[in-house]
Amino acid sequence: DVKxxxxxxxxxxxxGEKVFLECVQDMDHENMFWYRQDPGLGLRLIYFSYDVxxxxxxxxxxxxxxxxxxxxxxxxxLESASTNQTSMYLCASSLEFxxxxxxxxxxxxxxxxxxxxx
Amino acid sequence: xxSVTQLGSHVSVSEGALVLLRCNYSSSVPPYxxxxxxxxxxxxQLLLKYTSAATLVKGINGxxxxxxxxxxxxxxxxxxxxxxDAAEYFCAVSRRGGRRALTFGSGTRLQVxx
Numbered sequence: 001d002v003k004x005x006x007x008x009x010x011x012x013x014x015x016g017e018k019v020f021l022e023c024v025q026d027m028d029h030e031n032m033f034w035y036r037q038d039p040g041l042g043l044r045l046i047y048f049s050y051d052v053x054x055x056x057x058x059x060x061x062x063x064x065x066x067x068x069x070x071x072x073x074x075x076x077x078l079e080s081a082s083t084n085q086t087s088m089y090l091c092a093s094s095l096e097f098x099x100x101x102x103x104x105x106x107x108x109x110x111x112x113x114x115x116x117x118x
Numbered sequence: 119x120x121s122v123t124q125l126g127s128h129v130s131v132s133e134g135a136l137v138l139l140r141c142n143y144s145s146s147v148p149p150y151x152x153x154x155x156x157x158x159x160x161x162x163q164l165l166l167k168y169t170s171a172a173t174l175v176k177g178i179n180g181x182x183x184x185x186x187x188x189x190x191x192x193x194x195x196x197x198x199x200x201x202x203d204a205a206e207y208f209c210a211v212s213r214r215g216g217r218r219a220l221t222f223g224s225g226t227r228l229q230v231x232x
Contacts, residue, residue: 004161033219033220035222040127040224040225041224042124042208042222042223042224042225043162043220043222044222045219045220045221048219058219090161090162092161092162106152106164106167107162107164107220108164109154109161109163110161111159111160111161112160112161
């Protein structure tokens with residue numbers, strides 16, 4: 001079974017701090033994703049990566065950056081945390097391609113990090 | 119651009135009753151569609167996916183969904199609800215042309231009454 005592990009389940013930080021959220025997957029997946037989940041808004045894509053050192057902006061990248069130095073690890077960075085970044089953050093990974101086409105592979109999710117910015 | 123609309127943020131059914139969770143999509147190309155379930159304090163788990171093979175897709179835990187191109191719908195059903203089905207359900211469409219990211223609906227919370 002695919003395992004996606006997020007380093008913290010709960011995190012409390014202060015406004016202005018630099019915050020690191022870590023995600024590790026153990027199935028050699030090419031693609032990794034960061035989402036934030038807010039009530040009534042579903043999941044919104046922040047950034048994703050399709051290869052080591054490669055990244056693309058999602059729908060809401062402002063105030064965030066990412067790092068992918070190794071294939072199994074994808075980090076989300078809040079450069080200067082603000083209270084409106086209080087949210088649940090979910091990491092996911094997926095295979096790039098299997099017979100049948102690109103984009104048909106399910107994403108496998110970690111259990112999430114509930115981040116509170118005070 | 120692809121988008122997904124889930125009708126009804128909360129659905130309540132009695133144990134043993136039919137479950138119907140609605141999802142409509144908009145896509146300029148034939149989509150890949152997914153249903154995920156999220157139990158409290160957990161990440162999302164794949165229930166089923168449509169990838170342009172059979173239009174009726176069977177998933178885990180007795181759930182199934184039917185792709186109807188004419189209605190641009192991919193509704194999720196289960197004939198008989200169980201208490202353990204209480205969770206939040208998300209419909210998602212794959213962004214073709216982008217790099218495998220998903221666009222999610224806003225979610226439907228299913229309550230099952232005894």
